[in-house]
Each structure stands twice: as C-alpha cells, then as structure tokens.
Amino acid sequence: MAAVCLMAAAGAKAACAGANLFDALSPEIRAELRHRAAQVPHAEGLLWRAERGIERITLVGTFHFDDPRHEASMAALQPVLASARTLLVEAGPEEELLLKQALSERLDLFFVPSGPTLPDRMSAPDWQRLADAMRARGVPGFLAAKFKPWYAAMTLSLSPCALGEVAAGREGLDGRLIAEARARGLPVLAMEPYDAALTLFDLIPDGDQIDLIRAALITAEASDDYTATLADAYFAEETRLIWEFTRHDALTGSGMAAAVVEAQMRLAEDLLIARRNRAWLAPILAAAGRGPVLVASGALHLPGEAGLLALLEAEGFALTRLPITR
Numbered sequence: 001m002a003a004v005c006l007m008a009a010a011g012a013k014a015a016c017a018g019a020n021l022f023d024a025l026s027p028e029i030r031a032e033l034r035h036r037a038a039q040v041p042h043a044e045g046l047l048w049r050a051e052r053g054i055e056r057i058t059l060v061g062t063f064h065f066d067d068p069r070h071e072a073s074m075a076a077l078q079p080v081l082a083s084a085r086t087l088l089v090e091a092g093p094e095e096e097l098l099l100k101q102a103l104s105e106r107l108d109l110f111f112v113p114s115g116p117t118l119p120d121r122m123s124a125p126d127w128q129r130l131a132d133a134m135r136a137r138g139v140p141g142f143l144a145a146k147f148k149p150w151y152a153a154m155t156l157s158l159s160p161c162a163l164g165e166v167a168a169g170r171e172g173l174d175g176r177l178i179a180e181a182r183a184r185g186l187p188v189l190a191m192e193p194y195d196a197a198l199t200l201f202d203l204i205p206d207g208d209q210i211d212l213i214r215a216a217l218i219t220a221e222a223s224d225d226y227t228a229t230l231a232d233a234y235f236a237e238e239t240r241l242i243w244e245f246t247r248h249d250a251l252t253g254s255g256m257a258a259a260v261v262e263a264q265m266r267l268a269e270d271l272l273i274a275r276r277n278r279a280w281l282a283p284i285l286a287a288a289g290r291g292p293v294l295v296a297s298g299a300l301h302l303p304g305e306a307g308l309l310a311l312l313e314a315e316g317f318a319l320t321r322l323p324i325t326r
Contacts, residue, residue: 018159018228022245033244042302042309043240047076047324050309050317055288057317058084059308061239061299062177065162066170069235072326073173074180077294085291087181087188088284089174090298095194102195109198110151117145118152121210130213133220136160149209150201156216159223177296189287191280191297200271208264215254215261235326240303243269274306281311 022030037043050057058080060073081087091099102109119127130152134144137160144152158166171179181188204212219226226249233242250261280297287293301308309319 018224018226020232021222021225021229021249022233022241025248029248033248034238034241037238037240037244040240040304040307041313042304042307042319044237045302045321046073046234046237046239046299047322048302048309049320049322050312051320052288052315052317055317056292057284057288057295057312058292058322059295059297059302059312060173060177061234061302062173062296063231063234063299064172064174065231066165066172067231067235069326070173070176072324074176076322076324077177080292080294081177081180081184081186083292084181084186084294086287086293087177087186088191088280088287088293088295089178089188090191090296091174091194092188092190093178093182095190098194106195109195110148111146112148118147118149118213119145121149122213126214126217129217130156133217137163148201149206149213150204153209153212153216154201156213156220156223159227161224162227174296177294189283191283191295192276196279197272197276200275203271204267208267211256211260211264215250215256215264218253218255219249234299237324239299243300269304269306273301273304277301277306277308277311280308281315284308284312285315 022033025033042048046061048059050059058077060077063070107113118130122130131141131144133156134141134152137155137158139155144155147155178188229245230242233239233245247261247265250256250265251258254261280301284293284295295308297308304310313319
C-alpha cells in the first residue's frame with residue numbers, strides 16, 4: 001500500500017520533476033492533516049540534541065535520495081561531526097555490501113522460490129499494470145512475477161527517476177554523512193543487521209501483502225509527483241505530516257475500505273518504525289556512553305509516541321530542537 005512509500009520517503013528533486021500533491025488539496029484538508037500530525041510528540045523538526053548528564057546525542061532525520069537542499073543540512077552538521085565519537089546509521093558500508101551480496105545469494109529474502117507467482121495471485125488487469133510499472137523501473141515481467149509481494153510494492157514506491165538517481169551513485173543525506181565521517185576517520189556503526197527490515201516485511205500477513213501491491217499501483221502512476229510531495233514536506237521539516245499525507249492518500253485513492261487502510265497503516269508503523277526504534281535504543285545508549293554520538297535515521301523514526309525522540313525522553317534525556325538554515 002501507500003505506506004510502503006514511507007520506506008523511501010521521497011525522490012530526487014534535483015533531476016526528478018514532480019508536482020506537489022499536498023498543495024493541490026483543499027485548504028480544509030491541508031489544515032486537517034496538519035492538525036492530525038500535531039497530535040503526536042515532536043511532529044516537526046529534523047535536527048535534535050538529547051542530553052542526559054554528560055551524555056550527548058545528536059539526531060538527524062534523513063532523506064535517502066539526492067537533493068541539493070541537503071547542503072544546508074550538511075553545513076549544520078559539520079560542528080556535530082567534528083565533536084562526535086561515533087556516527088550511527090541504519091545501514092553502514094558493511095551492511096550495504098552484505099545486502100548487495102544477498103541480492104545474488106539469498107534469493108529467499110526477495111523472491112518466492114516455489115508456488116503461485118504474482119500473476120497467479122492477481123487479477124489479469126492488475127498483473128498487467130504491475131508488469132508495465134516494473135518494466136518502467138527496469139524489471140522484466142518474468143522476474144517481477146517471482147517477487148515477494150512486499151518487495152514488488154516497495155519497488156513500485158520508487159519512481160523510475162529516483163531509481164535512476166540511485167543507479168548513478170547520487171547519495172542522500174545518509175550517504176553523504178557516511179562519506180564525510182569516513183573522510184574524518186569517524187567510526188560508522190549500523191544500528192541493525194542488514195536484513196532486519198527485510199525480515200520484518202515477512203511478518204505482514206500474506207493476503208495483506210497483495211493489497212500492498214494494489215494500493216502501490218495507484219501511487220506508481222504518479223510516482224514523480226508523489227515523491228516530490230514527500231520531499232517538500234521533509235525539507236519543510238514537517239516529518240509527521242509525511243505520514244498523515246500518506247494515510248490520507250491511501251484512504252482516498254487506493255480503493256480499499258477505510259478499515260483495511262487503517263489496519264495496514266497501524267501494522268506498518270509497528271513493524272517498520274516502532275519495533276525498529278525500540279531495537280535501536282540499546283546501541284544508541286551504548287554509543288552515547290562512549291562520547292558524543294550522531295544518529296542518522298529516516299525522518300519518520302523521530303516523531304510519535306514510539307519515535308526515537310520520545311524513547312530518549314523516557315530514558316531521562318532532555319531534548320532541544322536545533323535549526324537548519326536553508
């Protein structure tokens with residue numbers, strides 16, 4: 001469903017043009033979505049400091065694709081990088097290498113080795129739309145047919161343009177921070193194994209995974225617009241608004257019952273954000289005990305009751321939002 005797009009959180013605005021779909025909503029709907037977003041703790045802000053005694057953690061919400069607006073973030077983070085003892089990221093260079101190896105060696109992570117394929121499990125029109133969308137992303141139909149449903153949906157969440165940016169080696173904020181840290185000789189550590197998020201997808205009920213594809217097909221047809229919309233919200237530091245817009249889009253555009261959409265959104269938030277945040281807390285605290293640490297994670301991991309910021313507050317840390325001048 002559209003929630004899978006939250007894994008990508010936007011596209012590469014530098015070369016990928018798209019219209020802002022949030023701005024096209026009525027003023028009343030925009031106000032309602034902002035109101036809903038504001039109900040959760042720390043709904044806005046990309047750069048934060050958490051302090052407890054002599055322990056100091058700086059957290060930055062990241063955007064995983066290239067964009068010239070990252071320059072302002074990198075400028076704001078230079079003093080943090082200069083004083084940090086460790087950079088913690090979702091996946092470091094070693095994990096990225098392991099993931100690439102898994103793509104060729106552990107096909108069970110991404111493909112269904114036997115049994116019904118996606119054409120067998122979908123209506124003929126839906127499969128044709130999926131095959132067409134996959135070809136636009138450089139994936140032949142015979143290969144897409146064997147994708148696990150969640151992997152097909154996640155692939156659809158990336159626009160062809162954004163995939164081209166990745167293939168060209170253009171880095172998002174995560175990649176830029178890793179490169180800068182390595183140039184400084186700053187240790188870069190991952191907060192989870194390379195396959196942690198992948199194995200969580202397998203916890204999604206099988207029937208729900210097919211619904212993921214059906215809903216993702218809606219956004220795939222306007223993927224550049226969708227990714228540009230999420231990018232603009234990110235750089236406006238409206239982190240929770242990204243979630244609320246995605247929820248609204250799924251409710252109004254997926255064709256699925258509201259109860260089904262809400263259930264999938266809750267499941268996505270639990271599996272992809274809350275569980276991972278709780279697992280990350282231990283390595284974050286351990287690193288903070290060794291000196292100042294910079295934590296870089298997808299922006300959606302910061303806000304909310306189960307967000308990293310709220311979890312650190314519960315551990316006794318005082319939070320301060322820091323500015324990024326754009």
